[in-house]
Amino acid sequence: MTPILQIRDLQVSYYTDLGRATALNRVNLDLNAGEKLGLVGESGSGKSTMALAMMRMIKAPGRIESGSVTVGGVDLISLNDEEMRLARLSRIAYIPQGAMNSLNPVMRIGAQMVDAIKAHVPNMSQADMTEQCMQALESVDLKRNVFQMYAHELSGGMKQRVCIAIGILLKPQVIIADEPTSALDVVTQRQVMETIDRVQKEMGTAVILIGHDMGLMAQFVDKVAVMYAGRLTEVSTVRDMFSKPMHPYAQALIKSLPNLSNKGVFQGIAGLAPSLLRIPNGCAFHPRCPQAMDVCKTTIPDVKEYEGNRLVACHLYTEGA
Amino acid sequence: MANLLEFRNVTKTYTRGYFSEAGTTALADFSMTLKEDEPTIMTVAGESGSGKTTLAMLLLGFIDPTKGEILYKGKNINKLRGEDRLNYRREVQAVFQDPFAVFNPFYTVDHLLTVPIEKFKLAKSKADARNKMEEALSSVGLRPEDILGRFPHQLSGGQRQRINVARALLLKPKVLVADEPVSMVDASLRANILESLRSLHRDHGVSIIYITHDLTTAYHVANSIVVLYKGGVMEAGDIDNVIQKPQHPYTRLLIDSIPWPDVDRRWGSDGMMVKESETTDKGGKGCRFAARCPHVKDSCLHTPPPLYRVAQTQVASCVLYDNNPVLPATQLTDVLPV
Numbered sequence: 001m002t003p004i005l006q007i008r009d010l011q012v013s014y015y016t017d018l019g020r021a022t023a024l025n026r027v028n029l030d031l032n033a034g035e036k037l038g039l040v041g042e043s044g045s046g047k048s049t050m051a052l053a054m055m056r057m058i059k060a061p062g063r064i065e066s067g068s069v070t071v072g073g074v075d076l077i078s079l080n081d082e083e084m085r086l087a088r089l090s091r092i093a094y095i096p097q098g099a100m101n102s103l104n105p106v107m108r109i110g111a112q113m114v115d116a117i118k119a120h121v122p123n124m125s126q127a128d129m130t131e132q133c134m135q136a137l138e139s140v141d142l143k144r145n146v147f148q149m150y151a152h153e154l155s156g157g158m159k160q161r162v163c164i165a166i167g168i169l170l171k172p173q174v175i176i177a178d179e180p181t182s183a184l185d186v187v188t189q190r191q192v193m194e195t196i197d198r199v200q201k202e203m204g205t206a207v208i209l210i211g212h213d214m215g216l217m218a219q220f221v222d223k224v225a226v227m228y229a230g231r232l233t234e235v236s237t238v239r240d241m242f243s244k245p246m247h248p249y250a251q252a253l254i255k256s257l258p259n260l261s262n263k264g265v266f267q268g269i270a271g272l273a274p275s276l277l278r279i280p281n282g283c284a285f286h287p288r289c290p291q292a293m294d295v296c297k298t299t300i301p302d303v304k305e306y307e308g309n310r311l312v313a314c315h316l317y318t319e320g321a
Numbered sequence: 322m323a324n325l326l327e328f329r330n331v332t333k334t335y336t337r338g339y340f341s342e343a344g345t346t347a348l349a350d351f352s353m354t355l356k357e358d359e360p361t362i363m364t365v366a367g368e369s370g371s372g373k374t375t376l377a378m379l380l381l382g383f384i385d386p387t388k389g390e391i392l393y394k395g396k397n398i399n400k401l402r403g404e405d406r407l408n409y410r411r412e413v414q415a416v417f418q419d420p421f422a423v424f425n426p427f428y429t430v431d432h433l434l435t436v437p438i439e440k441f442k443l444a445k446s447k448a449d450a451r452n453k454m455e456e457a458l459s460s461v462g463l464r465p466e467d468i469l470g471r472f473p474h475q476l477s478g479g480q481r482q483r484i485n486v487a488r489a490l491l492l493k494p495k496v497l498v499a500d501e502p503v504s505m506v507d508a509s510l511r512a513n514i515l516e517s518l519r520s521l522h523r524d525h526g527v528s529i530i531y532i533t534h535d536l537t538t539a540y541h542v543a544n545s546i547v548v549l550y551k552g553g554v555m556e557a558g559d560i561d562n563v564i565q566k567p568q569h570p571y572t573r574l575l576i577d578s579i580p581w582p583d584v585d586r587r588w589g590s591d592g593m594m595v596k597e598s599e600t601t602d603k604g605g606k607g608c609r610f611a612a613r614c615p616h617v618k619d620s621c622l623h624t625p626p627p628l629y630r631v632a633q634t635q636v637a638s639c640v641l642y643d644n645n646p647v648l649p650a651t652q653l654t655d656v657l658p659v
């Protein structure tokens with residue numbers, strides 16, 4: 001099976017006053033239709049940047065330096081602006097971080113949804129557009145009358161469902177959801193995730209779920225990709241990631257999870273995430289890595305495949321191999 | 322013992338909604354006291370739309386109660402003038418739920434930190450101000466040299482959220498309302514930031530109202546918890562009791578729905594329990610949770626159950642416990658340990 005999504009060598013920089021910050025560094029990733037991938041990593045590690053790059057929505061001072069993002073055989077990076085505009089929402093949809101708070105407060109939900117369709121399928125009849133919106137609302141378990149409502153009349157969970165409904169309006173092949181439930185309670189969170197799950201199963205869509213909630217990842221995704229300082233450090237199945245993470249950063253992340261039996265124990269990872277302007281030489285994690293070796297300070301570890309389907313970038317596993 | 326902050330029978334009803342005939346009661350007859358010499362960390366939990374942010378907005382004076390009053394040091398917060406008002410503005414601070422909303426896009430993020438420093442005269446000199454800013458940023462894991470001088474859109478979600486926390490640390494208020502302050506940072510950093518909030522409480526006597534849906538972190542930092550559902554208190558008390566032995570059917574559902582970071586511990590598959598509430602207030606007279614409760618019976622449907630004392634420091638608003646003594650709603654604070 002050819003993956004529905006193939007990212008190759010994707011690189012993004014932000015040109016700030018202080019210099020060039022490499023926010024995404026030669027990222028490669030494959031995703032099959034119907035697969036769910038969790039993208040995790042420290043705040044500022046480049047997760048949203050990766051999503052924006054895939055959507056070609058990086059704005060100045062940011063720039064996609066190189067790479068390709070192939071969805072269903074079409075490289076989005078090489079499309080012209082007009083073609084890309086049409087691809088958004090129909091090939092690949094993005095539910096941005098904080099989306100539910102960026103719904104327009106003075107416009108009815110329905111009008112915002114219709115606008116989204118119009119931008120892509122300008123010649124659909126008003127009645128068809130309305131019907132399509134209503135169906136999308138229903139498919140995320142919202143009542144049709146939400147179409148007439150304003151954002152402030154909806155709870156957080158409902159607003160988030162509206163955003164998902166907008167995301168699936170044109171049945172894309174890939175959906176990227178950036179922290180879709182980070183401000184929702186556990187019950188609503190579960191409902192929203194189950195909604196995404198059902199919708200993606202029905203449409204066979206591949207989903208990238210960006211987030212920090214490892215619990216949610218454990219419950220929802222098939223694979224987990226861990227990002228650190230703009231690079232993917234490990235991609236493993238959710239079971240492997242939680243039971244035997246290989247990359248030391250992934251190990252620390254799994255260890256820092258709170259549970260109900262270790263009250264008062266906070267096990268954060270010591271040290272600060274590196275500045276993207278001054279990414280350490282060699283492995284970017286080496287200043288904080290408890291297992292760092294000499295080679296880590298000088299040589300960037302390549303991403304290698306282990307046990308058939310795990311991808312890890314760490315010298316621990318290549319030394320002496 | 323002076324009361325720092327007091328909610329007296331506070332009700333907030335929104336009437337502008339689409340289904341406006343009845344309005345939405347976002348908070349119903351809520352009473353609670355924070356004492357000046359007994360700083361505490363109290364968690365307010367509950368599903369989306371249960372009234373958590375409404376409570377925070379009321380406390381900050383951004384919206385007015387429909388009924389009841391909120392007192393700060395014995396005075397109604399809406400009637401504070403002059404110096405009292407300035408003190409209240411400075412001593413009651415918030416970290417808002419949405420880190421995307423509070424930033425003015427035209428100012429660099431420094432603005433968010435320098436304005437309060439000037440307004441409340443927190444620094445003796447320019448250099449002192451700079452030191453204080455850097456200290457606050459470092460304690461939330463941000464590198465000052467990376468952050469200062471940047472515009473909000475140049476920062477990631479978690480970075481913005483942490484600047485809000487840094488601002489609160491800088492101001493050292495007496496009461497801090499933190500509305501989902503760490504929802505956008507990873508588990509490791511979450512631990513570090515909650516630790517800085519905890520030390521703000523421990524070392525500077527700040528009372529913190531920690532609004533969250535994340536019961537695992539709440540359990541780790543808070544002394545007490547109030548569980549809201551559609552504006553009403555469902556269960557409250559010592560956080561260890563409530564999390565380990567939840568009594569109210571709604572709290573049980575909440576605890577059941579915690580997504581454990583464990584692939585072998587799946588979410589329960591009890592679909593019936595997981596129906597979303599409507600936005601509209603159905604105006605039902607009885608228990609607010611009745612529509613979703615698996616134990617509902619006739620006696621639930623007449624009046625909202627009072628708070629029954631199910632343990633020394635735990636109350637539940639549920640008829641399943643109607644053999645237990647009733648705690649008047651105005652005395653909620655009695656079961657909230659500090």
Ligand SMILES: Nc1ncnc2c1ncn2[C@@H]1O[C@H](COP(=O)(O)OP(=O)(O)OP(=O)(O)O)[C@@H](O)[C@H]1O
Pocket residue numbers: 014015016021023041042043044045046047048049050059060061062097276474475476477478479480505506
């Ligand atoms: N427009 C911009 N100009 C300069 N730097 C930027 C810009 N946008 C993002 N950055 C920087 O790029 C890095 C990656 O940001 P990104 O938003 O991708 O992080 P993230 O992994 O999504 O973090 P979070 O989990 O906090 O949302 C951060 O260090 C951020 O400060």
Ligand SMILES: Nc1ncnc2c1ncn2[C@@H]1O[C@H](COP(=O)(O)OP(=O)(O)OP(=O)(O)O)[C@@H](O)[C@H]1O
Pocket residue numbers: 152153154155156157183184185335336337338345346347367368369370371372373374375376418600
């Ligand atoms: N300005 C408003 N006009 C009308 N209804 C409102 C308004 N603000 C809030 N509400 C309603 O009041 C109720 C409580 O909302 P609130 O924002 O306090 O919930 P919350 O517990 O903070 O939810 P979340 O977890 O989603 O942030 C909800 O039903 C909401 O729809």
Ligand code: SF4
Pocket residue numbers: 247248249283284285286287289290291292293296301313314315316
């Ligand atoms: S390459 Fe070296 S420093 Fe980097 S994670 Fe592996 S052991 Fe640690």
Ligand code: SF4
Pocket residue numbers: 569570571608609610611612614615616617618621626638639640641
């Ligand atoms: S009062 Fe009745 S409906 Fe309400 S939670 Fe208790 S048993 Fe359920």
Ligand SMILES: [Mg+2]
Pocket residue numbers: 047048049097178477478479
């Ligand atoms: Mg992000």
Ligand SMILES: [Mg+2]
Pocket residue numbers: 373374375418500
């Ligand atoms: Mg809220």
